[in-house]
Amino acid sequence: MLSYSDCYHIIEKNLKALSFERHPEELYEPVRYTLSVGGKRIRPVLSLMAHALFNDDLDPVIMPAIGLEVFHNFTLLHDDIMDNASMRRNSPTVHVKWGQSTAILSGDAMLILAYQLIAKTDKKVLHEVLSVFNQTAMEVCEGQQLDMNYEKVSTLCVDDYLTMIRLKTAVLIAASLAIGGITSYAGDENINTLYQLGLNLGMAFQLQDDYLDVFANNRDFGKSVGGDILANKKTFLLTSALNVSNTDAKSELLKWMSKEYFDPEQKIRAVKQIYEDLNIPEMTRQRITEYHTKASDNLFTLKVSPDKKSELISFFNKIMSREH
Numbered sequence: 001m002l003s004y005s006d007c008y009h010i011i012e013k014n015l016k017a018l019s020f021e022r023h024p025e026e027l028y029e030p031v032r033y034t035l036s037v038g039g040k041r042i043r044p045v046l047s048l049m050a051h052a053l054f055n056d057d058l059d060p061v062i063m064p065a066i067g068l069e070v071f072h073n074f075t076l077l078h079d080d081i082m083d084n085a086s087m088r089r090n091s092p093t094v095h096v097k098w099g100q101s102t103a104i105l106s107g108d109a110m111l112i113l114a115y116q117l118i119a120k121t122d123k124k125v126l127h128e129v130l131s132v133f134n135q136t137a138m139e140v141c142e143g144q145q146l147d148m149n150y151e152k153v154s155t156l157c158v159d160d161y162l163t164m165i166r167l168k169t170a171v172l173i174a175a176s177l178a179i180g181g182i183t184s185y186a187g188d189e190n191i192n193t194l195y196q197l198g199l200n201l202g203m204a205f206q207l208q209d210d211y212l213d214v215f216a217n218n219r220d221f222g223k224s225v226g227g228d229i230l231a232n233k234k235t236f237l238l239t240s241a242l243n244v245s246n247t248d249a250k251s252e253l254l255k256w257m258s259k260e261y262f263d264p265e266q267k268i269r270a271v272k273q274i275y276e277d278l279n280i281p282e283m284t285r286q287r288i289t290e291y292h293t294k295a296s297d298n299l300f301t302l303k304v305s306p307d308k309k310s311e312l313i314s315f316f317n318k319i320m321s322r323e324h
């Protein structure tokens, strides 16, 4: 059976094989940098694992899986501009290293590259793969716009937050699993279950990303801890804290959110303290567990022999216990 590490190596090998023997160098160097600087590769690994549940020959899933990873990396280039993030995977972000215009254009080139790779999918399933991918790519843009809209509001209901993360993050994880089901001819019912499973896993994944953005250790995380606090991002933590009925905590949070000039370390420390006082870390962990359990239930209902599911189960657990 295929483990995470087997899949990871297959993905790395195929990413390395992409050649960018084109000019100008200024456009392609950031693309090579982005694809070679690390990353967990969870989306293409999920495609490979989903495919392997139904078909041992991995060939048909490789190109769409690589396309999904390139698409994900494209979103990160633009996301880091939008979030004003200077670090990713323990390295400087593209817009910091080469400037914003380069990050926009190299990101655009990666989106096109993603389509070129997905277009190499076997013709018999290409139409279905593309239709899932197109809808997903559009929804990611919608989620990213909501994420920016919500930076400017002072309160948000948890349901609106959940819709936003479903769009910006969960749908791509869902599509990665569903596409593995499509390339392996798993059948409509299983493909649907894989998609639902991916949505639940993706929700847990973004909730955990929000949690780690506050509580991770800087070096393990690879991104600047506290970045979401500085940008007033409506993470699950901030959304929940603003919705609790403690008026003192709420006005203290609103005060920090409205400050134009502040010491970044001081703001991070103060907001983190408010989260702890309100028991927000525990609430977040509970939500993560809730979605993780739903994803495991979906996996249980997938119509394939139980012994085939063990690698996916251990991969879920690995994702859930991650530090970055």
Ligand code: IPE
Binding pocket: 038, 039, 040, 041, 042, 089, 168, 169, 205, 206, 209, 324
């Ligand atoms: C980061 O995704 C963006 C989110 C949806 C939270 P990953 O945590 O999968 O990033 P890499 O690819 O492993 O760096």
Ligand code: IPE
Binding pocket: 075, 076, 079, 080, 083, 085, 140, 144, 168, 169, 209, 213, 223
């Ligand atoms: C990521 O959300 C969503 C997309 C990149 C589409 P975040 O902004 O939380 O991701 P990180 O934390 O920068 O990786």
Ligand code: MG
Binding pocket: 079, 082, 083, 147
């Ligand atoms: Mg973002």
Ligand code: MG
Binding pocket: 079, 080, 083, 085
């Ligand atoms: Mg970001």
Ligand code: MG
Binding pocket: 209, 210, 213
């Ligand atoms: Mg984040």
